[in-house]
Amino acid sequence: MSPQQIVSTSSSIKACSSCAHFNPTSGEQGECRRHSPQTVAFQVDEQTRFESRFPTIKASDWCGEFFAKS
Helix, strand or coil: CCHHHHHHHCCCCCCHHHECCEEEEECCEEEECCCCCEEEEEEECCEEEEEEECCEEECCCCCCCCCECC
């Protein structure tokens, strides 16, 4: 049995949308606020820019650090 089958048949799904660390942003996406923002480097024209961001995730994603909303 694959992990996906186990999660989908469980009576209490531990998806990101049910996690205390999930911050919804738009539609089915949000940010994981479990850890501090990560620095992202990207190039615009000839300049390299840096920005700090929380990881973008889907509400249906899940991980091993789930913490239920109270």
